[in-house]
Amino acid sequence: MKKLGMLLMALALSLAVAACGQSKPAEGVKEPVQASGGAAKAGSETTGKRTTYPLTIKDGSGKEFTFAKAPQRIVSLSPTETEVLFALGLGDKIVGVSNLDDYPEEAKSKPKMGDLQGNAESIIAASPDIVFAGLSLNKNSVTKLNDLKMNLFQTNPKTVDEAMERVILFGLINDKQEQAEKVVAEMKKEKQQVVDALKxxxxxxxxxxxxxxxxxxxxxxxxxxxxxxxxxxxxxxxxxxxxxxxxxxxxxxxxxxxxxxxxxxxxxxxxxxxxxxxxxxxxxxxxxxxxxxxxxxxxxxxxxxxxxxxxxxxxxxxxxxx
CATH class of the missing domain: 3.40.50.1980 (Nitrogenase molybdenum iron protein domain)
Structure with a gap:
């Protein structure tokens, strides 16, 4: 299928030390990894609506990341992640998207990084600080991107609420907390409309x-x-x-x-x-x-x-x- 079938079958990076800090496998983490993609670890704080860096969080695979500052060059290997990033006003920082990304309209003109599994050569050429993708990314692609020292951040929301949590998470990582809260407020309003109608x-x-x-x-x-x-x-x-x-x-x-x-x-x-x-x-x-x-x-x-x-x-x- 054009989109969801590929998400199922498949179903979505460079020198991040300067922009995002060094990623590393989580050690001794006992609490469950949130399906929405991760959670801020103890010691990571925010002041008002601005993110305080360094920020340490986990993604949906359990990998731990420490961000020295907000990413400046972003690649997205999933139409969903791309929609979230654009909704947060990060279009100017997106340097690559998957071939399937078609919303919003601006996403169509972004450099293409291959299908939902990504094209390593294109991603390297884009010189991203971070690559956002789904947990559906196949093992070979994950291994290749990790071998190339790319900061691959994966998410996989399993519920409507976890989809909202991912928006908040991306807002935290990218210092777009206020915009994330606005987006989620509208999502909560629409969900509540259904809940109230069916009570x-x-x-x-x-x-x-x-x-x-x-x-x-x-x-x-x-x-x-x-x-x-x-x-x-x-x-x-x-x-x-x-x-x-x-x-x-x-x-x-x-x-x-x-x-x-x-x-x-x-x-x-x-x-x-x-x-x-x-x-x-x-x-x-x-x-x-x-x-x-x-x-x-x-x-x-x-x-x-x-x-x-x-x-x-x-x-x-x-x-x-x-």
Whole structure:
């Protein structure tokens, strides 16, 4: 798939001593690493809304970083990270993005660093202080970038709240805390809109949901899309699975979802869903509840994830979410 499929299959650096300090593996860290990408370590402080450096934090892989100052040259290997960085007003510091980055419009004109796994030669040429990427970056790419002494900072939010935490984290690293708080305030407002609208929803009123973001692929527990379905007043019929999984067509027939969501930007995906043998008996198809959602919003747990949440909740409970 153009975006989310690649995020799944794959599903997103130079001399950082001067700009960001030296990265090193965390030693003796016993507390769990936050899925949102990291947390400030004891001894790292902020004054008002300005970050105080040196700043020591961990990323989503458990690696510990000490930033001597805010990064000045940034490469992003993920459309999600890129959206966060631009939302924080860091466009002028971004010196490279992945080939898939298309939002905001300004991202399209940035130098391309290859697909979600990155192109080492392009990244070296960009001379970044830090490279932001998802934990989906394959092992070979991680090893290569680490061998090149690149500061590779990885994140992997698993819930809507963790997506917000990542915005705050990036604001802290880049001395953009006030802007990060503004972005998160809007995200919280949109999430609260859904929570308030569905507060009277009874368990028996929740809709059974199946979501397909790439032909033959759905998502189970432990991922942000499952969290979104729950927040939107739905029950994920694939919740007995873990992570991104290929579907069993027969299992979906048996689950009989009330609503089917699909990534509308994927060519012929709706036609594929409707054309499967026996699926014409599924309640969602019989009731005309096969709903296309923006595949970028579905695939990117960034600043717009709560807009996708609102869209999902409206589709599930149009009488409650306006």
């Amino acid at each position: 009277s929803l009874k368990p028996e009123q929740k809709k059974k949901v199946y979501i397909e973001f790439s032909p033959g692929w759905t998502v189970g527990k432990g991922e942000f899309l499952d969290d979104m379905i729950t927040l939107a007043g739905g029950i994920n019929v694939a919740s007995d699975l873990q992570g991104w999984k290929q579907i069993s067509e027969e299992k979906i027939i048996q689950a009989n979802p009330d609503v089917i969501f699909f990534a509308k930007g994927v060519p012929d995906l709706e036609k594929t869903i409707r054309g499967r043998g026996g699926w014409d008996k599924i309640a969602a198809i019989q009731g005309g509840k096969v709903v296309g959602l923006d595949d970028n919003l579905l695939s990117r747990p960034g600043p717009r994830i709560t807009k996708a949440l609102v869209d999902m909740a409206k589709a599930l409970h149009p009488d409650l979410v306006k």
